[in-house]
Amino acid sequence: xxxxxxxxxxxxxxxxxxxxxxxxxxxxxxxxxxxxxxxxxxxxxxxxxxxxxxxxxxxxxxxxxxxxxxxxxxxxxxxxxxxxxxxxxxxxxxxxxxxxxxxxxxxxxxxxxxxxxxxxxxxxxxxxxxxxxxxxxxxxxxxxxxxxxxxxxxxxxxxxxxxxxxxxxxxxxxxxxxxxxxxxxxxxxxxxxxxxxxxxxxxxxxxxxxxxxxxxxxxxxxxxxxxxxxxxxxxxxxxxxxxxxxxxxxxxxxxx
Numbered sequence: 001x002x003x004x005x006x007x008x009x010x011x012x013x014x015x016x017x018x019x020x021x022x023x024x025x026x027x028x029x030x031x032x033x034x035x036x037x038x039x040x041x042x043x044x045x046x047x048x049x050x051x052x053x054x055x056x057x058x059x060x061x062x063x064x065x066x067x068x069x070x071x072x073x074x075x076x077x078x079x080x081x082x083x084x085x086x087x088x089x090x091x092x093x094x095x096x097x098x099x100x101x102x103x104x105x106x107x108x109x110x111x112x113x114x115x116x117x118x119x120x121x122x123x124x125x126x127x128x129x130x131x132x133x134x135x136x137x138x139x140x141x142x143x144x145x146x147x148x149x150x151x152x153x154x155x156x157x158x159x160x161x162x163x164x165x166x167x168x169x170x171x172x173x174x175x176x177x178x179x180x181x182x183x184x185x186x187x188x189x190x191x192x193x194x195x196x197x198x199x200x201x202x203x204x205x206x207x208x209x210x211x212x213x214x215x216x217x218x219x220x221x222x223x224x225x226x227x228x229x230x231x232x233x234x235x236x237x238x239x240x241x242x243x244x245x246x247x248x249x250x251x252x253x254x255x256x
Contacts, residue, residue: 064087
């Protein structure tokens with residue numbers, strides 16, 4: 001009788017095992033999918049706000065041709081569209097940096113007091129939509145943003161409505177952390193020195209944008225990460241492939 005019970009148990013185990021394996025495989029697949037999705041989302045966030053640098057070289061200042069300087073469209077909170085332009089140059093909005101010509105762009109100025117972290121702007125003429133995404137627009141700053149789907153400029157496009165979406169404000173006043181860090185920028189690299197006299201244990205981020213003559217270009221804000229912070233008086237160098245001393249500017253720094 002004991003022998004029969006042993007056989008019955010072995011038979012049942014043979015039936016249960018494939019189901020156990022299937023369940024385990026499903027769990028593994030789900031976990032991997034979640035991890036991949038989270039990693040992808042993190043990378044998108046890094047790239048939408050600059051992210052760790054790509055391996056391509058620093059880009060030069062684009063060429064823009066003002067088509068309509070009569071615009072003064074207030075989007076609210078002091079954010080104003082000052083002009084409709086034709087843009088030619090490296091296209092950073094999709095992270096390719098491919099050279100484009102005659103892409104529609106808008107000139108946007110922050111005449112208010114809010115520190116804009118991100119903002120989407122949609123223009124429509126009733127049938128066609130032009131979409132623009134910008135990041136890091138401080139009070140008093142102006143940025144020229146190409147259309148994010150590479151829409152060609154057309155004299156016939158006269159928008160009748162403008163609206164904003166996905167507006168986010170900084171939860172703090174962005175600074176350069178001058179009392180803690182010394183930032184020295186070179187072509188392709190940024191040197192960061194801890195001058196605070198104390199160890200900084202949190203990651204340090206240096207954010208920068210393409211800039212010329214006081215005007216920023218592109219909706220993208222790039223960033224360099226110094227992982228793990230810096231010890232007192234320590235200096236480290238971060239790769240900044242998009243930084244060019246003649247056409248880039250640091251916009252703010254965070255440390256902890």
